[in-house]
Amino acid sequence: MRLMTKVSLIAVAVFTLTACNKEAEQPKPLTLDTDAAKQSYSLGVSAGRFIDSTIKEHEKLGLPLASDVILRGIQDQLAGKAQLTEEEVQKVMVALEQTAREKQTELAKAQAEQNIAAGKAYLEQNAKKPGVTVTESGLQYEVVQAADGPKPKATDVVRVHYTGTLTDGTEFDSSKERGPAQFPLNQVIKGWTEGVQLMSVGSKFKFTIPSDLAYGERDMGTIPANSVLVFDVELLGIGEEAEQPKAEEATK
Incomplete structure (x- = not known):
């Protein structure tokens, strides 16, 4: 601040x-x-x-x-x-700044706790929907479009189209306008690393990723701490590249 x-x-x-x-x-x-x-x-x-x-x-x-x-x-x-003297002004301003930081910390902690509760409730409800599968880690996925292509390994470079939203539908990132994203699958959030390995080239999945498989307690700007994330992903291809682009910001 x-x-x-x-x-x-x-x-x-x-x-x-x-x-x-x-x-x-x-x-x-x-x-x-x-x-x-x-x-x-x-x-x-x-x-x-x-x-x-x-x-x-x-x-x-x-x-x-x-x-x-x-x-x-x-x-x-x-x-x-x-x-007020200069010394008094400085003393007041230092105290104000310290109080503001403490208040920010308190509010952030309260919001994070609310996000945990809201995320848990969302995951419980989403898991009950037809077609949703829950893995051992807690990752939830739905096959939107099946395909018979090859599946990637964690060490592969993948090329995808994706859209990421919060549970309230707020979109925080998408490759649709920028063009396909390409990155090593083992260099992104855990939910992506696990989930995309379930996909065949040409398939489309919807992933609902618990916060501990996403960014956890980190606040990523438009993505609040402890947020459950929802991704619509289309796997376009698998392949090693001589020069690998950096992972997209939404999936680091």
Whole structure:
């Protein structure tokens, strides 16, 4: 999280001078007819966006910040009338940043626990659907389109088309627009390594992968920690390549 300690004082000052005039009922007309004016205004807008996002981030953590007090602090500093010493300001900001980190950790832990419970419930329901097979590891798969082609080994390089979604249907990756993905099968998540070995070239499978066979407790950006992942996979081919492309991000 970016905190106020990381804000450029110049940017904040410009924001205050260009966007904050609390005594005036309406702002004066502004003409942006020079590079300096546009640069100054852009710097102010950037600082304003940062302040707004910082306030919203802290609100999510249960740490409300008052925009009017923030701007008053800027004005007082510019006027040389700050009501806290530099040492006091630094002490408060360090404490705020520490509290924010602790809150983030608490929220992340709570969300991870919710994901575990939700994932377990989803897997239990999905396992009851007709056509779904559950392996010893807990991997669930459904044969969407059968084929009689060869099956890969874990040490093979495979070429696939795939789409990956969360259990709520949110798509986080797909090869459909980029073109087929190619990678060594033993260099991807466990659920892929196990599941694709069950496929014949030309077949299409749907895999529902428990979090411990995917990314586990790791938060992968658009993929929250402890997430069950759903992949629609088509195995296009098997073959060793002189130069093997890196594994796709969604399956590392």
